[in-house]
Amino acid sequence: MTGTTWESEDTAHARVAPSAPVRARREGPEGRLCVTGLRKSYGATTVLDGYGSTAPERAPLVLRGGNGSGKTTLLRCLAGAEPLDGGEVLLDGLPQQTSSMAWWSRVHRVLDDLAWFLDLTLADHLRLMDPAADASAALERFGVGDLADRLAASLSSNQLRRSALATVLLRPWDALLLDEPEQRLDDDRVARLADVVVQLSRERRVVVLSTHSDALTALVGGEVLHLPLAGG
Numbered sequence: 001m002t003g004t005t006w007e008s009e010d011t012a013h014a015r016v017a018p019s020a021p022v023r024a025r026r027e028g029p030e031g032r033l034c035v036t037g038l039r040k041s042y043g044a045t046t047v048l049d050g051y052g053s054t055a056p057e058r059a060p061l062v063l064r065g066g067n068g069s070g071k072t073t074l075l076r077c078l079a080g081a082e083p084l085d086g087g088e089v090l091l092d093g094l095p096q097q098t099s100s101m102a103w104w105s106r107v108h109r110v111l112d113d114l115a116w117f118l119d120l121t122l123a124d125h126l127r128l129m130d131p132a133a134d135a136s137a138a139l140e141r142f143g144v145g146d147l148a149d150r151l152a153a154s155l156s157s158n159q160l161r162r163s164a165l166a167t168v169l170l171r172p173w174d175a176l177l178l179d180e181p182e183q184r185l186d187d188d189r190v191a192r193l194a195d196v197v198v199q200l201s202r203e204r205r206v207v208v209l210s211t212h213s214d215a216l217t218a219l220v221g222g223e224v225l226h227l228p229l230a231g232g
Contacts (some may be wrong), residue, residue: 003176021225032057033078033175038087040070040077043094047073051087053225055206059199060183060220065227072111074227075177077223078208079109091206097164108173114164116152122163123148138169141196143189156183165193168200176200178209182216190196194219 004225033055040048042115049068055061063071076082080098090097097103116125122144126135136148147155154161161184168176178197182190190213198218201207211217219223 013177032092033061033208034086034090035078036090038074038077038089040073040082041085041099048077055208057204057206058202058225059222060209061201062217062220063208063227064212064217064224065210066229069227069229071180074164075109075111075179075210078175079107079111079177079208080104081109081111105172107177108171108175109177109179110164110166110168110178111177112123114167116140116160118153119151122155122166125152125163126167126170130165133170135166135170138166139163141169141192142166143192156159162189165196168196173205173208175208180205180210180212182211183214187215188218190216191219209229 010070016180021152032055035054036052038048038051039046051070052145053061053189060223064070065076079226080096084096091103091106111160122139123135126133136145138146142165142180144159144162144166147159147163152160152163164176165181168178181193185193194216197209201220201222209216209220
């Protein structure tokens with residue numbers, strides 16, 4: 001697959017016109033990231049129907065629920081990766097505006113859609129986010145520091161998953177969205193992940209994550225929100 005380019009989220013959004021008008025700030029529930037009346041359907045299947053919640057500062061919001069409860073859909077809607085059928089997402093009182101470069105500069109997601117330039121090393125990817133940062137140190141936090149000079153095309157899905165988590169330490173953001181970040185991590189690395197989430201949350205930034213892991217839920221603390229199965 002050498003020579004093939006997969007466009008990364010940050011590179012794709014860099015082409016969004018920065019001239020998009022900024023919408024007026026609104027009053028909302030207390031909390032930096034607020035959702036009201038969110039609706040999302042796929043055909044005749046309604047996944048989220050009038051959903052609302054608030055993600056507080058200094059503690060993560062943990063989404064729990066079985067497969068099909070809408071955890072991933074909710075995260076994609078919060079990120080702006082899925083159009084809303086109704087409702088609103090506010091970050092610091094400003095409505096979500098996916099045509100605005102300002103929105104994408106403030107929201108970072110590690111979902112299943114993170115892509116890589118296959119001819120760049122992991123360190124090269126992370127330097128795109130912060131040229132002055134120590135990419136190897138960020139990768140080391142997730143046990144892949146020895147892979148910094150490897151091409152993305154040469155790595156396993158497990159290695160790429162852990163490398164994707166390292167981006168949260170380098171890419172600037174105000175709101176971070178993580179979809180089942182414990183996947184393919186052993187117990188020790190789940191504990192390391194929890195330490196990172198707690199640290200970042202305490203920096204007055206918003207972290208929302210979905211998980212099936214009781215251990216990760218207990219380690220990160222914060223508020224736990226259980227989503228019912230669609231139609232349940």
